[in-house]
Amino acid sequence: MTQVIICEDGENMTAMLSGEIDHHWAAILREQIDERVRAASPKTLTLDFSGVTFMDSSGIGLILGRHRLINSLGGIVVVQKAPREIQRMLSLAEIESKE
Amino acid sequence: MKPINTVKFTFPSRSVNEGFARSAVAAFAAQADPTLDQLADIKTAVSEAVTNCIVHAYRDTIGLIAVTVSFYEENELRIIVADKGCGIEDVQQAMQPLFTTGGEERAGLGFAVMESFMDQIKVSSKPGRGTRVTLVKKLGSR
Numbered sequence: 481m482t483q484v485i486i487c488e489d490g491e492n493m494t495a496m497l498s499g500e501i502d503h504h505w506a507a508i509l510r511e512q513i514d515e516r517v518r519a520a521s522p523k524t525l526t527l528d529f530s531g532v533t534f535m536d537s538s539g540i541g542l543i544l545g546r547h548r549l550i551n552s553l554g555g556i557v558v559v560q561k562a563p564r565e566i567q568r569m570l571s572l573a574e575i576e577s578k579e
Numbered sequence: 580m581k582p583i584n585t586v587k588f589t590f591p592s593r594s595v596n597e598g599f600a601r602s603a604v605a606a607f608a609a610q611a612d613p614t615l616d617q618l619a620d621i622k623t624a625v626s627e628a629v630t631n632c633i634v635h636a637y638r639d640t641i642g643l644i645a646v647t648v649s650f651y652e653e654n655e656l657r658i659i660v661a662d663k664g665c666g667i668e669d670v671q672q673a674m675q676p677l678f679t680t681g682g683e684e685r686a687g688l689g690f691a692v693m694e695s696f697m698d699q700i701k702v703s704s705k706p707g708r709g710t711r712v713t714l715v716k717k718l719g720s721r
């Protein structure tokens with residue numbers, strides 16, 4: 481099942497994504513993340529992909545869209561722990577995933 | 580050229596069907612002895628093509644999407660994703676990486692992904708009539 485668990489630690493917010501991220505699920509994840517981001521205006525939003533089993537370009541759109549939102553609030557987005565299969569998709573968009 | 584085996588399925592352009600479409604194609608492809616990486620590539624490419632029908636071809640309506648998967652000699656898999664939606668004015672431009680008419684939440688990478696994850700892609704489209712994307716991949720570890 482696709483879901484996101486969001487934790488806050490001071491000015492840092494981490495969104496633990498899991499399951500399949502396609503256009504259908506990206507829309508649902510986006511709403512859940514943006515609601516929390518708008519409420520807390522975090523300095524850093526970390527998107528953790530370690531539990532993601534499938535992702536198409538809608539996942540790239542999800543990252544870029546959060547990047548825009550967070551930038552407009554004065555923060556940054558960090559992408560981390562993408563499994564190998566998802567790294568291929570990220571590299572097409574020249575997005576780096578940290579360990 | 581006649582396929583060894585073929586299936587066709589049609590479904591309405593509701594986003595909840597994206598997962599079904601890519602899984603159905605992957606289940607059919609399993610007979611060609613694909614590697615896990617090849618299966619993942621196929622699922623991703625199908626997801627891109629089907630999503631384009633849903634978000635672009637039938638932007639403000641619900642229409643039918645037809646997926647045909649065929650298995651040919653020499654372990655060749657061919658997938659056709661067809662819609663009767665708005666069509667594409669300029670296919671060459673649409674296929675450029677980062678080109679999108681989809682707004683803020685789209686990366687414009689769908690065609691680039693299909694090109695890089697499959698061996699061959701062909702797009703034919705008529706404005707007002709619809710679009711047909713053909714994806715080809717040789718399977719098996721040999």
Ligand SMILES: Nc1ncnc2c1ncn2[C@@H]1O[C@H](COP(=O)(O)OP(=O)(O)OP(=O)(O)O)[C@@H](O)[C@H]1O
Pocket residue numbers: 537538541627631632635636637662664665666667673674678679680681684685686687688689690691710
């Ligand atoms: N089936 C289709 N019907 C009509 N227009 C299409 C279709 N598929 C693609 N297009 C057009 O081609 C453009 C590029 O498609 P592509 O999949 O590369 O990017 P995208 O869908 O805009 O973004 P992404 O796939 O990264 O979410 C689309 O923005 C749209 O204008």
Ligand SMILES: [Mg+2]
Pocket residue numbers: 537627630631688689690
């Ligand atoms: Mg697309």
